[in-house]
Every structure is written in C-alpha cells, then in structure tokens.
Amino acid sequence: MKISVRRFIPFRKRDIVEMLLQKQPYDDDARFRQFCEILQSVFHFDYHRRLEDLKDAYAPLNPDRDTRAPVGIAEASSADFARQMESLLERANYDRLTDADLQRAFEENSLFKLQLHVDFDDFEEVLLFTRGEYQKQETVSQLFGLWAQSVSFSNFDRVVIYVKLKADASLQQRPDRTGITMLKLFQNVPKADIEMLFPNTRLGMRMIDKLIIGVPALAGGVVALSTKIGASMILLGALVGYWLGLSAEPVELSRATALALIAGIAGLGSFIWKQFSNFKNRKLRFLQSLTENLYFKNLDNNAGVFHRLVDDAEEEECKEAILAYSFLLRSEQPLTRQQLDAAIEQWLQDQWDCTIDFEIDDALDKLRKLGLVSGEQTLLALPLVEACEALDQRWDNYFTETDYL
Incomplete structure (x- = not known):
C-alpha cells in the first residue's frame, strides 16, 4: 500500500x-x-x-x-502551556485540525454507526492535532450481518486533543471533572468519528435506530390494544370517567371484570417495560461499541x-x-x-x-x-x-x- x-x-x-x-x-x-x-x-x-x-x-x-x-x-506559570504544546506538536510534524475540517468531520457518517453530539460551550480552550492522514478501506456489516460492504474513509494515525473545561461544564457522568484540563493521545482514528474523543460526547440514536425500535413497538401496541389490553383500557376509561364526573352511567365492577382489568393493566405495563428495555439494551450496545473503540485507540493521557x-x-x-x-x-x-x-x-x-x-x-x-x-x-x-x-x-x-x- x-x-x-x-x-x-x-x-x-x-x-x-x-x-x-x-x-x-x-x-x-x-x-x-x-x-x-x-x-x-x-x-x-x-x-x-x-x-x-x-x-x-x-x-x-x-x-x-x-x-x-x-x-x-x-x-511555574501555566499560562504558556498551550503555546509550548503547539510548538512541540509542530516539531513532531502534527497538523492542527481547523474548525472547518472539524465541522466537515462532524458532518460525515460515522463508521461505527453512532450518532454523537459534542457541546463546545463546555470548553474554555480546545486544541486538536493529527498526524498521518490516509485513505483506508474496511468491510462493514449491514442488515444485522446479512450483508457486508467495503467502505473507504479518511483515517488518522495519531490524534492529540487538549481541552480545558469550564467550571460550569455539563459532564453528566463525571461532574467532579469540571474545570480541569485533559490531554489525550489516540491512534487509528477515523476522521468521521473524531467526536468520540471529546470528554463530553453524548450518544444519540440515528433515525434508522429509532425506526428499528419504534416501528415494531407501534405495530405490537396496535395488536395489543385491539386484543387483550383494548377491552381492559375501555373499562378503565369508563371507570375513570365515572369517578371524575364525566359520565353519569355507573360501571359495574364484578370479580371477573376486576380480574380482567388487572390483567389488562399488567399487560400494558409489561408491554411498556419491554419496549423500554429494548431501547436501553440497544443504547447499551452502542455505548459498549464506543467504549471498546476508545479503549483500543487510547495511547496515553495527560x-x-x-x-x-x-x-x-x-x-x-x-x-x-x-x-x-x-x-x-x-x-x-x-x-x-x-x-x-x-x-x-x-x-x-x-x-x-x-x-x-x-x-x-x-x-x-x-x-x-x-x-x-x-x-x-x-x-x-x-x-x-x-x-x-x-x-x-x-x-x-x-x-x-x-x-x-
């Protein structure tokens, strides 16, 4: 090559x-x-x-x-540390990633199928330098592994990131780290996934991931409401309407009706919990993918x-x-x-x-x-x-x- x-x-x-x-x-x-x-x-x-x-x-x-x-x-004064770092990186033949380059990288599709968000308002100072940019090819699985596609992308051999966090930075996982400086060195980083290197990266779901969860949940909800849960929900609605004075017609609640109502509520709760678990499990898989990639790409810290x-x-x-x-x-x-x-x-x-x-x-x-x-x-x-x-x-x-x- x-x-x-x-x-x-x-x-x-x-x-x-x-x-x-x-x-x-x-x-x-x-x-x-x-x-x-x-x-x-x-x-x-x-x-x-x-x-x-x-x-x-x-x-x-x-x-x-x-x-x-x-x-x-x-x-010793720390005021010129960033200046010394820039000089050192220049001598080590690193190139500074401009704001325009960074924005283009953010707009590219992630190689790891993740949607990442970075809030730059959390940073007082940011330096991002790269070395060894080249075109790389990898085979990426599609459709749950049923189909493989060869993709070409820009890759960096080395990436150095220096950030100084504001005292009021919103770090959800580590609020104790606000106001500090962080210096990290990574290897083999796809240009389109540069966002994952920032300490305040937040993971979101792409539209396709939302559809994968939402469409089956919607279909399952329609089926459930039209069968077992539907009758119980009508009965529950009638009871609530009578108690709130919205309906003058009383509702007879026999033993069998009460059991059906409890079963319906339990079924609704089970359905909601299942969909919530599907969402959390998918998000956990994304977080695991992000963590594993950072683990193997991190070379040094501070x-x-x-x-x-x-x-x-x-x-x-x-x-x-x-x-x-x-x-x-x-x-x-x-x-x-x-x-x-x-x-x-x-x-x-x-x-x-x-x-x-x-x-x-x-x-x-x-x-x-x-x-x-x-x-x-x-x-x-x-x-x-x-x-x-x-x-x-x-x-x-x-x-x-x-x-x-």
Missing part, C-alpha cells in the same frame, strides 16, 4: 540511517554512524530541556498530580502524552537533519533548497513508496544552527570528519554555552 502521510516521515531514525547506507555506502560508514549518533545526542539534550519546561508548565494543570506544592514556593510527543519530535528533527545533511554530503555539486527538497522527496517516493512533504526549511535551519551547512542560494555540507568534530565540540561545551538549539 502506498504511504501518504504529509510531513511525517514514517520510518525510525535508525532505519533512515540504514536506508541511506543501503542507497550508497560512504567511504567510512563507521564515521557516518558516529556522526548520526552524536547528532542524536545533541537533539536529545535539547529536548530534555523542553520536557522539563513542559512538566513545569503543566504541573498546576495536571489532574493526575500526586505531589504537593510547598507553601511559599511559587510554581502528562504521559507530552513525554511521548517529546520523543516523537526528537525523532522527527533527527530524521530531517540526517536526510538533508546526507543528500548534501553526497551531491557532487552544490544544491539549491528546492533541488535538495525534491531529491529527498523523490528518493523516498521511488525507493520506499512513501510520499511526503519534506520539511526542508526546518531541516536546513537545524543544520545551519549546528554549523553543518553553509551557503544561501546554493548549499554545501561540512565534510564528515569536520562535522563530527563540530558536533563533538558543541557537546563538550554544552554546560558553558547558553545559546542552545
């Missing part, structure tokens, strides 16, 4: 190194591996600092916090999410820098930014059946900050031996310099 994942590079950084060496071995493969290892260490140091900043900013918001805030020691995202961002940054440096190093002549971008994208498409929009500006920006690339209109890579020495010197001086990446 052809992979199309926008900016995200769907290979591990170790695999990228091996893929590059397979493409064309270097004069010194061990030196290139050493370069990649030192480069990864540099990025790891920088992202460790980012992780600590995120932990400090999130601490006052964390609903799962198990530590206390010492009296007299001010905590603080665990940005720990994972920091690792993702570090991976993406490393892969972009390694690819850009490697292609420049191997080029027999200087390349322009456009030529370098096209060469990397073409190689991934032709050799690895992977279509992406390579982040050439981010890659070159990182390499320039590290002093591994020179030139403006045309670009040259620092020779491999000198590049290893430059990275090694930067690593040695980390605790004396203040201008990190």
Whole structure:
C-alpha cells in the first residue's frame, strides 16, 4: 500500500540511517554512524530541556498530580502551556485540525454507526492535532450481518486533543471533572468519528435506530390494544370517567371484570417495560461499541502524552537533519533548497513508496544552527570528519554555552 502521510516521515531514525547506507555506502560508514549518533545526542539534550519546561508548565494543570506544592514556593506559570504544546506538536510534524475540517468531520457518517453530539460551550480552550492522514478501506456489516460492504474513509494515525473545561461544564457522568484540563493521545482514528474523543460526547440514536425500535413497538401496541389490553383500557376509561364526573352511567365492577382489568393493566405495563428495555439494551450496545473503540485507540493521557510527543519530535528533527545533511554530503555539486527538497522527496517516493512533504526549511535551519551547512542560494555540507568534530565540540561545551538549539 502506498504511504501518504504529509510531513511525517514514517520510518525510525535508525532505519533512515540504514536506508541511506543501503542507497550508497560512504567511504567510512563507521564515521557516518558516529556522526548520526552524536547528532542524536545533541537533539536529545535539547529536548530534555523542553520536557522539563513542559512538566513545569503543566504541573498546576495536571489532574493526575500526586505531589504537593510547598507553601511559599511559587510554581511555574501555566499560562504558556498551550503555546509550548503547539510548538512541540509542530516539531513532531502534527497538523492542527481547523474548525472547518472539524465541522466537515462532524458532518460525515460515522463508521461505527453512532450518532454523537459534542457541546463546545463546555470548553474554555480546545486544541486538536493529527498526524498521518490516509485513505483506508474496511468491510462493514449491514442488515444485522446479512450483508457486508467495503467502505473507504479518511483515517488518522495519531490524534492529540487538549481541552480545558469550564467550571460550569455539563459532564453528566463525571461532574467532579469540571474545570480541569485533559490531554489525550489516540491512534487509528477515523476522521468521521473524531467526536468520540471529546470528554463530553453524548450518544444519540440515528433515525434508522429509532425506526428499528419504534416501528415494531407501534405495530405490537396496535395488536395489543385491539386484543387483550383494548377491552381492559375501555373499562378503565369508563371507570375513570365515572369517578371524575364525566359520565353519569355507573360501571359495574364484578370479580371477573376486576380480574380482567388487572390483567389488562399488567399487560400494558409489561408491554411498556419491554419496549423500554429494548431501547436501553440497544443504547447499551452502542455505548459498549464506543467504549471498546476508545479503549483500543487510547495511547496515553495527560502528562504521559507530552513525554511521548517529546520523543516523537526528537525523532522527527533527527530524521530531517540526517536526510538533508546526507543528500548534501553526497551531491557532487552544490544544491539549491528546492533541488535538495525534491531529491529527498523523490528518493523516498521511488525507493520506499512513501510520499511526503519534506520539511526542508526546518531541516536546513537545524543544520545551519549546528554549523553543518553553509551557503544561501546554493548549499554545501561540512565534510564528515569536520562535522563530527563540530558536533563533538558543541557537546563538550554544552554546560558553558547558553545559546542552545
């Protein structure tokens, strides 16, 4: 299957190194591996600092916090947590889902045959980011499993949702969670079912589900009223009318009539209870379907999410820098930014059946900050031996310099 994942590079950084060496071995493969290892260490140091900043900013918001805030020691401000998260997600090659995209997703038919409702008035702040959108096909059963249909739909590899609930948010199941922030990471989410990820999602019934319950109930009610229950209801109506003074004609209530009336009322109650049970059971099956899907799609929650995202961002940054440096190093002549971008994208498409929009500006920006690339209109890579020495010197001086990446 052809992979199309926008900016995200769907290979591990170790695999990228091996893929590059397979493409064309270097004069010194061990030196290139050493370069990649030192480069990864540099990025790891920088992202460790980012992780600590995120932990400090999130601490006052964390609903799962198990530590206390010492009296007299001010905590870090949480005001910029959302801004830091957006920056991190951008570096991890996530794309923000716009309001228009979200509205279109809400209007699409649910793959899981559910009707979901989200009240955005419950939220003070909402961030929704996705990565790895592609077309997927699945076989869906129809007509109680009697017929199977193949459907094609848009699917996301990863979805990150950050919401800050209002203090007066209407969470029916968990009223104690109002006013908190929630951060969640999901995998393999159909675009049409993005609503199920929100904490205040309410489950409703589609028209077809209402008809499946309502039509048999109506037919059964007509039959019941015209047979056993009907006569008892006429008698009950006559009694009520006489007691309320609406009818002057008294109703004789013999033992047999009373038993028939009780049987009729019991039959009516049994019929109503059966239809109510059918409704509740169908709704419970829908809730079970929703719960099962969320269980298998949830990857992480709250603080665990940005720990994972920091690792993702570090991976993406490393892969972009390694690819850009490697292609420049191997080029027999200087390349322009456009030529370098096209060469990397073409190689991934032709050799690895992977279509992406390579982040050439981010890659070159990182390499320039590290002093591994020179030139403006045309670009040259620092020779491999000198590049290893430059990275090694930067690593040695980390605790004396203040201008990190």
